[in-house]
Amino acid sequence: MSETQSRINDFVLKIATVNGTGSASANGLLMKAMFRMGIPVTGKNLFPSNIQGLPTWYEIRASHDGYMSYLNRVDVMVAMNAQTYQKDLDEVSPGGFLIYDSTWPRERTLARDDITVLGVPLAKICNENFSLARIRVLMKNVAYVGVLVALLDIDLDIMRTLLEETFASKPKLVESNLKAIMLGYEYAANNFTCPLPVRAERMGDNSGNILINGNEAAGLGCVYAGATVGAWYPITPSTGVMDAFTKYCHMFRTDPETGDNLFCIIQAEDELAAAGMVLGANWVGARGFTPTSGPGISLMSEFIGFAYYAEIPSVFIDVQRVGPSTGMPTRTQQCDVMLCAYASHGDTRHPILFPANPHECFTMAVTAFDLAERLQTPVFMLSDLDIGMNDWMVPELTWDDNYRPDRGKVLGPKDLAKMDRFVRYLDVDGDGITYRTLPGEDPKGAYFVRGSGHNRYGAYTEDSDAYQDVIDRLLVKWETAKTVVPDAVISKANQPTRLGIIAYGSSDGAVIEARDRLEEQGIHANYLRIRAFPFTREVMDFLHDHDTVFVVEQNRDAQMKSLLMLEYNHIADRLVSILHYNGMPISSEYVVRDVSKQVNPEAAA
DSSP: OOSGGGOBSEEEEEEEEETTSSHHHHHHHHHHHHHHTTOOEEEEEEOOSSOTTSEEEEEEEEETTOOOSBOSOOSEEEEOOGGGHHHHHHHSOTTOEEEEETTSOOOGGGOOTTSEEEEEOHHHHHHHHOOSHHHHHHHHHHHHHHHHHHHHTOOHHHHHHHHHHHTTTOHHHHHHHHHHHHHHHHHHHHHSOSSOSSBOOOOOOOTTEEEEOHHHHHHHHHHHTTOOEEEEOOOTTTHHHHHHHHHHHHHHSBOTTTOOBOOEEEEOSSHHHHHHHHHHHHHTTOOEEEEEOHHHHHHHHHHHHHHHHHTOOEEEEEEEOBOSSSSBTTSOOOOOHHHHHTOSSSSOOOOEEOOSSHHHHHHHHHHHHHHHHHHTSEEEEEEEHHHHHSBEEEEOOOOOTTOOOOOOSEEOHHHHHTOSOOOTTOOSSSSSOOOEEOTTSOGGGOOOOOSSSBOTTSOBOOOHHHHHHHHHHHHHHHHHHTTTSOOOEEEOOSSOOSEEEEEEGGGHHHHHHHHHHHHHTTOOOEEEEEOEESOOHHHHHHHHTOSEEEEEESSSSOHHHHHHHHHOGGGGGGEEEEEOOSSSOOBHHHHHHHHHHHOOHHHHO
């Protein structure tokens, strides 16, 4: 029996279907069932960017060790799309299993001697048991769930419970879906040896964890942060953030007595307008944000620059994708780092937060609003499609009723009454952050909102010294930002080493797993995960403490490495790039391969 054939709670299940056939709910049932068996799982979508009827895939990784990264392996393939059958067959790892709909003949030339092929007449079974054409298509997907329940030894009672929960208000749907599952289950049980060597086995209960995607978590985080204004123009893969924000606003942001909405959500005519609306909302004291992706950031750049110089708090949630333009909008990358760090014209630098998973999308959404108001500047949260649109197992999100937003240096009428004169852009505390007022509260706090052409008193100017005085103060604010953004996370190797790895965002899971694999090869590396720009003190210390530092990122041009070199140009010769940019999530194997190629195990230890 091969290594691939003897995997318990350590396998990859991939399902190939057609977009628009309702397979998403069926695939979700499988992942949730394994999750409720206590098995750590993640789910990744690979779907087309345009029309119904094109190929789509869903990949579930079960990992008894709790690894969350993409794994470039397929142990069980369910091939439901005849158009991609050859590709799907080729992807199955040696010793693996392929399940297909045997209702129609399959050419012998598509067979492989090193895998096991199992034919199930799914269409025939559904045609014989369901009358309506659309129902037959939908139930065929549910029937392959039943086949997998038998083959992988998934708990059938859990599956029944999930159906009852999913269709609690529609009992007839519970009945029809359960019927389809049992049809597939019984066929597999009667015709194949069940379970397969690749199978699931109950382990714990996953208590304290949930399944959620990053967009959903980010939308909820914005509600928790106190956001009441959302303006956006739809763009893949960020639209789900506003969908979630809208849903949770209707749940938590309505007047309990009148039913009136206590929020404002606007679909603007374009990204430029959306950015303007966000600035206006924050200027008057609301917490507003916009979710977008790289092309949207490009269009918003002028308003971003205005917010930087006028010092208007604002939050931009960038769910990164392959770009530009339409590009491959349903593929993932970490390609907007430089774009967001210096967005707009002139001398600008913007704080960026880098969540590594949906849990951090929730917590960092809150941090983004607090930082924006505390620093009076645009703040970016850079998720990506892998985090935003895929299903992750993360610790439960916690809601602290004692949380109070950090509004920063805001003067109210009582504060203004004690002052002889309010000056908007005068640094009185030495931290680069000036005091602001909210419009309409007190005439004494009135001022003109200006871009770069103003002096420290808020008056229009074209005087060179007065202009430089303002932008030099903004550099002082940047130094302050370094002390308030989230610290980096450092993981030490099991023994002393001068080898280091730096990563950020969704590359984190691959590096965590890769370090374990490298340890097995005798390669020991300390790991620093960057969570924010500007970089905090421990980033500089980490670079100084290591002779070689691999920088892992998912873009072609080494954008994070470039940022590090701009900040610490004297250590440029220590940085080695590991770059992955084909649109698929990075795998641990990719990191292991690149590090192993360049490191002598004895020298690294």
